Amino acid sequence: MDAQELYDDAARERLVAEPPKRVDAPIRTPFERDRARVVHAAASRRLAAKTQVVDPQADDFVRNRLTHSLEVAQVARDLSRALGSQPDIAETAALAHDLGHPPFGHNGERALAALAEECGGFEGNAQTLRLLTRLEAKTFHADGHSVGLNLTRATLDACTKYPWTRAEAPAESGKFGVYADDLPVFAWLRSAAPPGTRQCLEAQVMDLADDVAYSVHDVEDGIVADRVDLTRLDPPAVWQTVREWYLPDASDADLDDVLAGLRTQGSWPTTPYDRSRRGQAALKNLTSDLIGRFCGAVQHATFAAGEGPFMRYAADLVVPDRTRLEIAVLKGIAAHYVMQAEDRLALMVRQRELLHELVAELLRRGPDALQRPLADDWHAAADDSARLRVVIDQVASLTDASAVSWHARLTVPGA
Template identity: 80%
Template sequence: MDPTELYDEAARERLVVEPPKRVDAPVRAPFERDRARVVHAASSRRLAAKTQVVGPQSDDFVRNRLTHSLEVAQVARDLSRALGSQPDIAETAALAHDLGHPPFGHNGERALAAVAEPCGGFEGNAQTLRLLTRLEAKTVDAEGRSAGLNLTRATLDACTKYPWERAAAGPDARKFGVYADERAVFTWLRDQTPGRRLCLEAQVMDLADDVAYSVHDVEDGVVAGRLDLTDVDRPAVWETLRHWYLPDARDDDLDDVLDGLRAVGTWPTAPYDGSRRHLAALKNLTSDLIGRFCGDVQAATFAAGAGPFVRHDADLVLPERTVLEIAVLKGLAAHYVMQAADRVAALEHQRELLTELVAALLGRGPDALDRPFADDWHDAPDDAARLRVVVDQVASLTDASAVARHARMVS
């Protein structure tokens, strides 16, 4: 069966009805059109110049947000196809999952979250939904308002990693997926959806993101000379892992998990030396780890039920061992790369730069904004809405353009 047939008309529906395509145009399914719209979006192109872990200007080898998103998309597509769901939906969600990230990655997200407090905060996933449904120019409604890329309900649902507003976020208010401005479209895309439950395709996207960045951030750390997989300071790494990811993780369990990963045949037995031989061995390790994680999740999901594995008819099953294995890799990258001493000073400077840039743009007003954001400024009813416009502008910038605009505007 074609997986598309498992998705009903409501899943294929778009918020704004679009005219039929030319009769001589290539025939594409609705979800294929969604994927093309994200691929061609300006926000996707900008990801090439936004930080993943190490800034894209610092090394030709390390990943940026675009290459990371492409890798997440490949993992998501393969796992979705293996489960029998529509792979275009999970792939599109993966391609879109980081569109809302501002300059300097998660560090920039923290800076904008602080300055955006008066207008409801900032969260990269909520910004992604805002881009897809408002800021990216593709479709307008009957009143001439932007409807963003006007993706199908199933695809937008798959892009929504945190399907709740900030007010409903609970104890961890940093993680939410919807601003108040997008409440109407959020209500539409979650029509008849139970509570906070993620659709299966969103769960695939989320796992693919975890798998990709846990494995690839370690790979980048090894190549950058920051991490030696043959010499791990376990107590220090486990402390970082607990602080960043799993506060209740036990040393004995983590030791056992790392020993299991070290038993993978391609785990290095000698320090990385930059040779083609070691590069090839490292790439084979990343491939083996991705296959291990996805294979274990696929087997556990099949064992839990007969499917179909689409939308809200099933859930992805993550074995506890797999969760710990991914966390160990994330802990390695966090300890040796993300909290390295030379990075701490740079991170503080990045946050100061974005904070100053927001203040400068607010002071200058629409004359300092790109045309679409200047139009939004003129339509804004109050100071909070104007702050949101400025935050949208800054979030749209790349690392380099944020630095350049700050240099021009802040003496």
């Protein structure tokens, strides 16, 4: 059976029914249309100027949120096609997965989470759902409210990395996928899901693709930035970071064994990166081999666990424990040598201060300082909590550079 035929009318349904396209328009599936809508969204373009790990203006090579999302999309599409599910759904979810992330990467996310405490907190994935179903306007309901890009149920479900509310969030992570005032659309998109907080298969593919790309490419960026040397690691220090950031119960012995296994990968470096063309090629081969290693292990384990079909709620992605540990080791290397570097820690403090000052000033000035759509939301807000959410929506939409320029224009005398 063709992958397209696995998805029923409910999976293809949109919040607002749309008339057929004109007869001379290209024939596309509903999921191909979803992908096009995300690609053409203004929020997608803004990702090019948002931090992934290293400031996108710091180096021409390092990844930004847009290039990261494109790489996640490629991994997700290939794995989805290999499993026999609809690749457009997984790819669209991957392209959309970081749309809600604010300026300054996860550092900015933590700052806005603290600032938004009185209106229900902030989480980049919940912001993504809000953007797709409200803020990035393309279609309106008959009652006059925006339904965002009006994506299909299956695509929106695949975009929901954390299908639970803040109150249901695991204590160890605090991650959640929906704000209180977006619960109606969340209930609609999850109407076909079984009870509980299970991700659909396509969301699991997106989630894994994000982890794979994040772990491999952040190490690659760290190597090129001269912050990571895979031939001179300090395992005890890295393992402490792995436990603090990702796997609190991982033992030194297990992590030592996993690193030893990664070093048997034929393309694992034995000499430091020297920036030559041969060195560049070797680094690219390493990233390609690691992605293939992780995705191959997951594909094999998933096929071994059942006959499928591998779509929606008919099956789950199976990630071997060993693969999870290998990914965590790479993420720990990047976190230890790049994200915890002293020069970055000082910069991160200033970034958080900037966002605190910007939010305070926007709250003080009100709608005159907001972009028109957000000013309209301010006027429609019922109370201070709702107005705070509007300001958070505004700041979250900014790029790194525009956050700095807005701050200078609004808070620096004579700027």
